[in-house]
Amino acid sequence: MYICINCGAECKELYRRYCPSVLKILKCEKCGLLADKYIEYDPVIVFVDLILIEKPAYRHLLYNSNFKSYWKLIIILWLAESLRIWFACEISKTELNASETELVYNDASQDCNFYSVLLHTAFAFAAFICAVILITELKWFIIGKKPYKYSIKDLSRALIVGGSGQLLGFLGIVWRHIASGHYYLLIQGYTVLCLFTAYSGKNSC
Template sequence: MYICINCGAECKELFRRYCPSVLKILRCEKCGLLADKYIEYDPVIVFVDLILIEKPAYRHLLYNSNFKSYWKLVIILWLAESFRAWFSCEISKTELSASQTDLIYNNALQDYCNFYSVLLHTAFAFAAFICTVILVTELKWFIIGEKPYKYSVRDLSCALIVGGCGKLLGFLGIVWRHIASGPYYLLIQGYTVLCLFTAYSVVCKSGKGGSLIGLIAGFLLYSYICTSIPKLHLNIPNITLT
């Protein structure tokens, strides 16, 4: 079963093919618009509309397309964010080594900046975010007592993966040397949040308030893991038994 990319209503079919080179896109019975105009569009146009955070493009990708490589997106996001965090950590380590103000903190930072440690930390943060959003959403449906007709945990997981792709802009920060903080990184975070809001609202059929309720716990936990846990690690000095 497909959905209309304009209103989200169910559609039994999106087009009819009269011959190998001729097909006709059907109209949605509910809103009267073309059920999925992106069928005739080049994938590049769909990609541009995803960047522009267009809800119809998200509906097309999540429900009407044949895209199945979400696991590849997970790996790309994981490696990209890990590399950005590791590069930022290396810059901080270099600046601290140049100052030589706190030897214990410097040694702890060197341990934390191990690339494999950053990989594990980033994977834990991503997994905690997705699991928290799913749990809060399921709790919301349990309290309300009704789920959207097209909702599933798998679709929500895929939507969160697609929405999180805004973090790939962090690669540009590595080129421009704007890594850890400042207006550039805040813009990336803000854009990623907007993408996640849009993807979540498409799957859960919720407005801004409902999407905020579903995502805010995940945002808070993700921020805690990304900030507090590294600081806790750096505050533990290395103890060597002699």
């Protein structure tokens, strides 16, 4: 089953193909809009809309697309964030004073051993996902009615996709802005918006 990217209603089919080169996107029976306009769009346009934090784009990726490489994405996020923290730690030893690096990474990452950073980042990611799942389960337990498409697996995927904003931190290594507190806070703010959009798009279906 698919969902409408506009209202989140369940759809049996998104389009009908009349010949190999002609297909018609069906409208949602609930809202009357095209169930998934991204069916005809180039993946680059979908990617741009994901960057622009469009909730329909997140719903398309999570429910109506053939994207399955979530484990690859989480590994990329894990390595990119670990590398950013490790570079920041190394630079702090030679170029930055303690007040400048305090905003970039917390006290738990003061050890510049790369393997320690990897373990710390993996634990942080796992703790965050588990905390969100626990809070969400508690919310549905109190409310007493879960959305029909809700599952812990899909929620974890939504958090992985939403957390992709952290990849912007990797650009700081190239641009040498690793130690800039304002730069890092901007990335964190953007990532929070992506996570909130992915989370709300997932839990409204």
